Amino acid sequence: MYPILRFAAEMLKYRNAPRIGVLDPHVSTHRCWPWDLDPWIELNNGRTLTLYDLGRVPMAVRTGIIGTMRDNGWGITVAGNSLRYRRRVRGFDRFTMVSRTLGWDARFLYMEQSIWRKGECCNHMLLRGAITSADGIVPPARLMEAAGRDTTSPELPDWVQAWIAADAQRPWPPVLPDLASGDPKDDLPA
Numbered sequence: 001m002y003p004i005l006r007f008a009a010e011m012l013k014y015r016n017a018p019r020i021g022v023l024d025p026h027v028s029t030h031r032c033w034p035w036d037l038d039p040w041i042e043l044n045n046g047r048t049l050t051l052y053d054l055g056r057v058p059m060a061v062r063t064g065i066i067g068t069m070r071d072n073g074w075g076i077t078v079a080g081n082s083l084r085y086r087r088r089v090r091g092f093d094r095f096t097m098v099s100r101t102l103g104w105d106a107r108f109l110y111m112e113q114s115i116w117r118k119g120e121c122c123n124h125m126l127l128r129g130a131i132t133s134a135d136g137i138v139p140p141a142r143l144m145e146a147a148g149r150d151t152t153s154p155e156l157p158d159w160v161q162a163w164i165a166a167d168a169q170r171p172w173p174p175v176l177p178d179l180a181s182g183d184p185k186d187d188l189p190a
Contacts, residue, residue: 001035006054014058022149025100026059032093043089043122049081052113052125055099063101068147069131074138079108079130082163087122089115095122102160103153104140110160126163 010028020026030051038044043051060066060076069076089095095117102110108128115122131138141151156164 002050003054006030007057010054010058011061014062017058017062019064020059020062022063022065022144022147023101023103023154024063025098026055026062028055028058028097028099030054030095030097032089032091032095034091037091041091043093045083045085048083048085048115048123049125051115052097052099052127055097055113056111056127059099059101064147065143068143072138072146073133074143075132076109076129077132079128080167081125081127083123083125085123087117087120089117089122093117103156104144105153105156105164106139106141107137109140109143110156126160128164 014026014028032043036043036047036051038047057066068074095115097113097115099113100111102112104110108130111127111129112125113127114124131140131143140153144151
């Protein structure tokens with residue numbers, strides 16, 4: 001279940017927080033509760049993605065980007081991500097989340113988020129988000145212009161550019177494997 005109460009609490013907590021620049025980090029603290037755990041009594045990998053919303057959306061509010069999107073009838077959606085796990089977060093652990101926008105290209109905003117505990121990075125995510133409208137994807141430069149910000153992105157780090165290039169090589173839709181039972185497409189709902 002989506003952590004609606006925690007999300008609401010984060011939004012209330014940061015509603016009057018000082019504004020930050022589009023590229024500035026937003027730092028927040030959280031706790032790993034029993035409903036965030038997997039069978040090994042550690043933060044579930046899928047739940048990690050959900051909890052990252054608790055840092056990313058307040059960050060966007062503090063930058064003023066959310067207000068600009070609302071004023072224009074735009075939304076935002078996750079268009080891809082890559083998450084690296086390195087340290088466990090166990091039940092009741094308190095952790096710090098750092099969220100920031102790295103830059104943008106013609107179609108997407110690129111953000112990074114990380115979870116830290118006791119000075120060590122537990123996991124790190126690269127995420128690309130698409131600004132959406134009834135007409136499709138809104139170029140991020142248009143969002144920045146509407147927000148009164150510089151429309152030129154800083155150069156994206158090499159590792160982000162490499163991820164973009166690698167992801168562009170990935171087939172879409174994915175190629176389905178042959179199954180012993182026959183064509184896997186026969187098992188897909190219409």
